[in-house]
Amino acid sequence: MFSMATQLFINGLAIGAIYAMVGLGIALIFRAVQAVNFAQGEFVVFGGFFAITFFSTIGLPVWLSIICGVLATMIMGYIFQRLVYVPLQRSTSITIVVATMGVSIALTDSSRIIWGAAPRLFPEILGSTVIAIGDLYVVPQNLVILVAALILFITQYILFERTFLGMQMQAVAQDKETAALMGIKVNRMIAITFLYSSGLAAIAGILVAPITYIWSTMGSGLVQKAFVATIVGGFGSVPGAILGGLFVGVVETLCGGFISSTYQDAFAFIILIIVLIVRPMGFFGEETMDKA
Amino acid sequence: MLKLEAVSTFYGNIQALKKISLDVNEGEIVVLIGANGAGKTTTLLSISGLIRHAEGSIKILGQDISKMQPEEIVGLGCVHVPEGRRTFPNLTVEENLKIGASVLIRNGTHMSEIKQDVEKTLERFPNLMARRKKKAWSLSGGEQQMLAIGRGMMARPKLMMLDEPSLGLAPILVQEVFHIINEIRQQGTTVLLVEQNARAALNLADRAYVLETGEIVHAGAAKEILHDKQLIDAYLGG
Ligand SMILES: Nc1ncnc2c1ncn2[C@@H]1O[C@H](COP(=O)(O)OP(=O)(O)OP(=O)(O)O)[C@@H](O)[C@H]1O
Ligand SMILES: [Mg+2]
Numbered sequence: 001m002f003s004m005a006t007q008l009f010i011n012g013l014a015i016g017a018i019y020a021m022v023g024l025g026i027a028l029i030f031r032a033v034q035a036v037n038f039a040q041g042e043f044v045v046f047g048g049f050f051a052i053t054f055f056s057t058i059g060l061p062v063w064l065s066i067i068c069g070v071l072a073t074m075i076m077g078y079i080f081q082r083l084v085y086v087p088l089q090r091s092t093s094i095t096i097v098v099a100t101m102g103v104s105i106a107l108t109d110s111s112r113i114i115w116g117a118a119p120r121l122f123p124e125i126l127g128s129t130v131i132a133i134g135d136l137y138v139v140p141q142n143l144v145i146l147v148a149a150l151i152l153f154i155t156q157y158i159l160f161e162r163t164f165l166g167m168q169m170q171a172v173a174q175d176k177e178t179a180a181l182m183g184i185k186v187n188r189m190i191a192i193t194f195l196y197s198s199g200l201a202a203i204a205g206i207l208v209a210p211i212t213y214i215w216s217t218m219g220s221g222l223v224q225k226a227f228v229a230t231i232v233g234g235f236g237s238v239p240g241a242i243l244g245g246l247f248v249g250v251v252e253t254l255c256g257g258f259i260s261s262t263y264q265d266a267f268a269f270i271i272l273i274i275v276l277i278v279r280p281m282g283f284f285g286e287e288t289m290d291k292a
Numbered sequence: 293m294l295k296l297e298a299v300s301t302f303y304g305n306i307q308a309l310k311k312i313s314l315d316v317n318e319g320e321i322v323v324l325i326g327a328n329g330a331g332k333t334t335t336l337l338s339i340s341g342l343i344r345h346a347e348g349s350i351k352i353l354g355q356d357i358s359k360m361q362p363e364e365i366v367g368l369g370c371v372h373v374p375e376g377r378r379t380f381p382n383l384t385v386e387e388n389l390k391i392g393a394s395v396l397i398r399n400g401t402h403m404s405e406i407k408q409d410v411e412k413t414l415e416r417f418p419n420l421m422a423r424r425k426k427k428a429w430s431l432s433g434g435e436q437q438m439l440a441i442g443r444g445m446m447a448r449p450k451l452m453m454l455d456e457p458s459l460g461l462a463p464i465l466v467q468e469v470f471h472i473i474n475e476i477r478q479q480g481t482t483v484l485l486v487e488q489n490a491r492a493a494l495n496l497a498d499r500a501y502v503l504e505t506g507e508i509v510h511a512g513a514a515k516e517i518l519h520d521k522q523l524i525d526a527y528l529g530g
Contacts, residue, residue: 164390164397171380171391177342178378183366183395183447 003135008257009250014142014211016249017149021204022226023233023241024156025197031173031236032193033085035096040201040226041219042107047073047202048214049115052122062123070202077198081191104219112216119213122206145207152203153242160238169193221265228272234282243283247271293318293451293482294339294370299348301331301338308334310506311348316451321473321483323493323514326503332486333375335503336453339484340372341365352451366395369450373457375486377440381429385420388428388439389413392446406446413442416472434465441472445481452476453484458492470496494518 022040029037051069054060060068084103088096126140160166171179172189180186204222205214212218225248230236233244248268256264275282294316301309308331316322324332337343339350341362350357352368360368379388393406414421417438423431428439437457444452454473458466470492477483487493494500494514502510502523510523517523 164403167383167387167391168394170383174380174382175378178374178380179391180342180362181340181366181372181374182391182443183363183398184391185363185398 004257005254006136007138008253010138010142010146012250012253013246014145014249015208015253016229016246017145018204018208018245019222019226019229019249020149020242020245021152021200021207022222023230023245024238025200026223026226027230027236027238027241028193028197032169032190033089033093033096035093035100036227037197038097038100038223039080039104039107039219040197041221041223042104042111043073043077043198043201043219044205044208044222045111045214045216045219046076046107046205047198048122048205048209049111049120050202051206052120052209052214053115055122056120062125066206069206070199073202073205074195074199077194077201078191080198081194085190085194086187104223108217108219115216117216119215120209121213122209124210128210139211141207141210148203148207152200156238165192225268228268230282232272232275232282234284237282237284240282240284247283293320293353294484295349295351296335296339297349297351299335299338299345299350301334301343301345303334308506309338309345312503312506312508313348314501314508314511316482316484318482319477319480320499321477321485321497323485323487323490323497323500324503325487325490325493325500328488329505330503331506332503333455334506336372336374336455336484336486339365339453340370342372363395366447367399369448371444371447371449371452373440373444373452373454375455375459377433377436379428379431379436379439379443382427384427385424385431385439386410386414388443389446392443395447409446409448413445417442434461434468437461437465437469438472441469441476445476449481451482451484453486455486456488457485458487458489466492490524491518 022044025040026037047069050072051065054065054068055062080103084099085096088099124141125144129140131138131140160169168179168184169189169192171182171184172186176186226245229244229248230241231244232248233240233242248271251271252264252267255267279285296312296314298311298313299309300307300311312335324335326332334343338345341357341360345358352365352370355368357365380391383391389410390406393401393409397403397406414424419435420438420442423435428436431439441454441457458469461469466489473483473485474496485493485497494517497514500512500514500517501508502517510517
């Protein structure tokens with residue numbers, strides 16, 4: 001019983017880290033442009049498929065495939081920003097949000113046309129031999145996900161909180177006009193945000209691919225979970241997106257294991273409803289309150 | 293230093309500036325006064341490039357800025373301290389000051405030099421020194437105004453434009469703000485000041501322009517306008 005709980009907890013943390021990466025991308029873009037990017041899930045899908053293509057079709061080594069997959073997705077994120085966000089930047093947020101929904105649908109279908117409808121696999125980075133720690137059995141890929149997430153979140157913290165570039169990005173998120181008056185290149189900061197967020201999504205796709213596979217329509221489901229995670233954590237908050245993601249991942253996996261695996265996906269939304277009733281602003285909500 | 297010739301600016305169909313011309317010479321304090329909605333803020337926004345003017349020319353140090361982005365205009369040494377303070381609420385006092393130097397950092401000034409500037413600015417504003425690690429949202433209105441001015445100084449401007457820096461401040465702080473503006477000029481920075489507090493501003497300034505519904509209706513030496521009872525009654529509410 002205890003070891004099953006621990007094992008489910010680790011699995012939950014791993015899937016939660018994936019939600020956190022996707023949610024973080026949504027939160028960062030939301031802070032920068034005040035619009036939710038519904039195409040974020042498709043960047044996960046493309047990231048996964050790009051890496052698979054570099055590995056299986058082109059035959060690059062695993063590590064190089066991962067790097068190329070991430071870079072290709074970042075280029076896509078940049079183009080997305082230029083073609084969708086920049087022309088609409090003077091429109092209302094709702095216009096931008098609807099545009100991202102349209103792109104999301106177009107990208108889903110494109111990925112099915114390019115890679116087919118069947119789920120595809122990317123190799124596990126540390127192989128598939130289950131590691132036994134006492135009577136605990138851990139899937140190595142889960143460890144890879146957790147270590148990668150930890151490194152990413154620490155790097156991001158340093159980048160955003162400790163560098164001048166990060167400070168400028170925060171200034172842009174808080175007040176674009178004044179940021180421009182300070183001599184900050186606002187559009188460049190927004191472009192960097194899209195680059196970074198699409199890179200995060202690609203890493204999430206590549207990390208999750210060995211566990212859940214990658215298929216063309218998986219993006220919308222992931223975005224839903226990531227969205228729940230960011231709301232639970234406090235919408236627009238960076239630590240909120242991370243902790244919200246881990247929380248949703250752990251709770252839904254535990255509930256799935258102990259209560260009903262059939263309804264595993266429903267638990268995320270039950271958590272959402274409970275959190276919205278008990279604490280409508282989410283765990284780290286205050287920060288977004290004073291920006292509204 | 294700054295020259296506007298027949299500048300018109302629109303918000304959609306509404307013409308907020310109607311062919312206004314004005315100039316500011318090096319070393320001067322020039323004040324722009326007028327009632328609410330006269331177009332004072334619009335004038336500054338047109339100069340700093342946040343709004344595109346439709347007609348006329350705006351030159352800073354002889355350079356036409358019509359096609360320049362706001363961040364390039366700051367690069368010419370023209371800094372705009374906006375209406376309503378607009379400090380970055382979730383950055384600390386120190387970070388707000390550093391952000392003010394973005395344009396210098398972009399042009400290759402070393403961070404250690406910027407840090408020295410931050411210290412100098414904090415020494416000038418003891419209230420801010422005591423709160424240097426606090427987020428800007430937690431400051432009082434007066435402290436935020438000082439931060440906004442200090443942040444503007446961080447760019448080492450040749451021309452500083454301030455939009456109603458005394459708005460909503462207690463009388464003693466209003467005096468302090470005008471004192472600082474005078475200091476800024478003495479350090480060699482030219483000042484274009486927008487003020488509702490006409491008397492205090494006219495006392496400080498060399499020259500003044502009076503703006504009414506988007507048109508310049510009077511221009512002259514500040515002292516002259518200050519003693520022109522008719523003008524004061526008509527445009528400045530006594
Ligand atoms: N964003 C906007 N959209 C439409 N009209 C605007 C906008 N901003 C200002 N205006 C109009 O342009 C005119 C000039 O406004 P401006 O803000 O420049 O006046 P001001 O002299 O700065 O006034 P105040 O003393 O109240 O700050 C006003 O009639 C105002 O209603
Ligand atoms: Mg104004």
